[in-house]
Amino acid sequence: MPRLAIALLPGLLVSPLASGGAAPSCAPPPRFAPAPVPTVDVHAYAQLTYTVTDTVHLPLAAFQRWFDAAPLETLLPGTHDIPAVTGTRQLGGLAFPAVGAARYVCLADGSAAVEQIIDVQPERRFEYVVWNYTLAAARALKYGHGLFEFASLGDATEVRWTYSFELDGRRMPGRLGAVGRWLFRRSFLVPKFQPFMHAGMRAIRSGAERAHASANADPRRKP
16 A cells, blocks of 8 residues: 555644534644644554454445444543543544544543544545544554445445554654564553454444434434
8 A cells, every 4th residue: 555645734723613602522722733644654563553343233324324424432432541532623624524634633531633534435444544642652653544444244334443553763662663663562552552442343333233223213314
């Protein structure tokens, strides 16, 4: 896969409030401008990748509609080691899930990150990059790279979520090269981030299936 990047506009600012000036539940600092979007190199982090797969019991088209509309905070409930997402705020003029759309992501401990969509192929894949972390456990990271892949199983959908990290070579343990990647895998990816991904996948499956069941109970609604 080629190296990928989508440029954020210099001095990118928070988009205006969409609800008549109501106080947002998630907002970056005034005139927030994130660091430049990193260039994603999928060959740079072979040791720092994890994939979780699950089956959601509703058809792919219905799942895609639900997934596109679901607030991020309903998908990532967090764990003991990694706080839940509590809200997001659009950055710039593009809204999710458009390619190039960016958002500020707030976590339950007060930390935050920036997320931007790299690629969207409806009913096939959803790819994104996360950077500008303030979470203490993630300060060693240059970026995270996420990829959701979807496959139809008839009346069900297979969801495959792969997440990868590239360490910041200016910080520990990234300065240690291969040894640092091994240490990061043993200290963060396996014991902390893998459970976070499994919790997220359970939330995705249960949320989509609950929405589908509710829609079936009320024929006026679509999942």
